Amino acid sequence: MKITARKAGLTGLAGVATIALLAACGQAPDAEAPAASGDVVDGFLPCIVSDSGGFDDKSFNQSGYEGLQAAATELGLTPKESESNSEDEFGPNLNSLIDQNCTMITTVGFLLASATEDAAKANPDVEFAILDDNSIEADNVKPVIFDTAQAAFLAGYTAADYSKTGVVGTFGGMEIPTVTIFMDGFVEGVEYYNEQKDADVKVISDLYTGEFAANDKAKQTSKTLIDQDADVIMPVAGPAFQSTVAAAEEASGDVAIIGVDADLVETYPQAKDYFLTSVMKEMSGAVETIVTDASAGNFDNSPYVGTLENEGVSLAPFHEFEDKVSDSLQGELDTIKAGIIDGSITVKASL
Amino acid sequence: MSVTTPSPELSVSASLESATVKNWKAPIVFAVFSVIAVVVFVGFRREGVSEFRFATGSDFFAIPPLVVGSTPATIVLSVLLLALTGYSVWRTSTARTTPIWLVSLFGVLFVADFLAWVVAGNFINATGLLLGSIALSAPLIFGALGGVISERVGVVNVAIEGQLLAGAFTSAMVASMTGNALVGLLAAMVAGVLVGMVLAVFSIRYLVEQVIVGVVLNVLVAGLTGFLYSTVMGSNEALFNSPPKLPQLPIPVLSEIPVIGPILFRQTLIIYLMYVAIFLVWWGLYKTKWGLRLRAVGEHPQAADTVGIRVNMTRFWNVSLAGAIAGLGGAYFTLGSVGGFTKEMTAGAGFIALAAVIFGRWDPIKATLAALLFGFASNLQNVLGAIGSPVPSEFMLMLPYVITILAVAGFVGQSRGPAASGKAYVKQ
16 A cells, blocks of 8 residues: 555656656757748758757857758758757667658867767768867768957957956856867957057956856856956857846946857847957858758858858947947957958967 | 883883874875976976955955066965975875865865966956855755755755756746745745655655656656746746845945955845854754754654654655755745846756765755855866966866866765665665
């Protein structure tokens, strides 16, 4: 009697948990009705696998997903998607998409590199595009990377020019290449400013919160930077900029924030008064182009590299800070941008 | 028999009578840390001065920054550490214990020594360091208080993480919809209670292994809030996930005292509630009838039952109460700190709170101190990263966990939980 009750209890609880988990995994997007499209390769089916951030991370998973959706809508296709909750799901998720006859799979993030490489070797007929990684060399894998250091260089220069305290700071989610490239470019930009203007702006970097989350840790890290007199902060940790906003609100002085990945004034307008500018990565545009090309049978394995030149990376407008930055800044930035494009200014940081 | 010249056998028995076990643990730990201080801080001494600032901009007089030469400061502090070690060795050799104030003093001096070494050529804001420590500790303290109550009444609470997460999610959602942070606080408590009640029902009524229920609940809450976050909150961030943050409520005059003011009297409502909760749980647990019954049920339910305490009812309601406290801690993440929910934002705080419960030997005050230690270590890691410490950042990220493990392993010794914790009570 007792045992039955206990068993029933446990089964019930486990059942509820399972349903919740299934529900969490199985959210389907609003499927567009497939429309006939002329020049799509027969049987073309684009798919996408996220890393553990999920497709609603307001960051690169979401951008990649939106790019795929945009391309698919244009082509009248319904893409398949698979959201990974942890690293051990990458391989199984890829395989299940392949089993569902996906012909082109976009994998988001360098964490998926080894899983993507394995799947690409095992399935030479399937085309892969991997975002933020260029470690794989295979005929059916197209690496998509962004030289964000170039745009971060401009951001560093801007921060140094704007700073009144003479201290600027940046922190990252984890010490991984796609994060540090922003931070290194930023630091180089500040150093370049010091060189050009004979200034002595201090830049604090090398801080990591350990995760990509808008949590208290990120807020305290931001506060620490503010305590160290920094008045411009560039958080490179996904949604952690929200924590920096919270820290800036409580600071006694003015603190400006530089966003990454997307133009934060557009994605997070409620805090637009704090965003000096953003280092943008045109990920969704890149994915859209690559998927559209592949649909017409024009897939190749040459890496796509987003740069200032092809506008794969760029610096967002100043928006609310238009009147607060120095008048000559935009002109100087244009000159530096041209210098980076023609190679007269080298940005050392790279993936 | 003469008193002044005791016979040999009498003196032996007298010495046996007064024989005590000499516990060398404290002096050994002291010695290890003193050696580290001498070798690292003095051996690898660094040039320059270390500056410690105290002013926060709202004080009625600014304490001037403390500027010390790094090398002389580390030498003086290391010598003091050696002296304390010597004192501890002497006390132990004369069969006396090392009192807790000595351990605390040693800890403080060691941290000061470390800071004087690591800050060389830089400055840190000491008030900011402490403020950040409290902020990072707050959810841990709430979680640990919930854990203490729950375990003291005899139900192992592994679900603290789930309660924090449920509190964070619910408070963000409700406060956002009503536009009122106070309603959000209440909602967080209700959410914590609900998770606590599920734990209580399954472990008390259905006698399911309590650790398993706790783990399943954590997964359940993480899945549920993650799902609702992407579907409901994602559909309309402005309506569902932009809660008002709790404002700072500076207490007039008191809040302007340097250092103490910002820490104790310039906080948000939730931190004031935390200070009150720490006191109430301690007072309630040891000074009231409620606390006596609660502890009796956790230690010896059968005895409690025979004197007429309704064991399972006591357990049910106290586990629910524990849930309310932990839920309040969850609200800190959203209403007190960041002002918005993100998926799995508690990031394991519940498990650290659980460690604090055990580290604090199931005592509310000690568990609070354990949580504070962890918060301090996390924040110290931040601050050191910002000033460019000579220690690599990966190691700095480990610092809080290393300190926790060292503390649990080194200082606690055998810690014994409530005797009946984790065991369901069935009337014979």
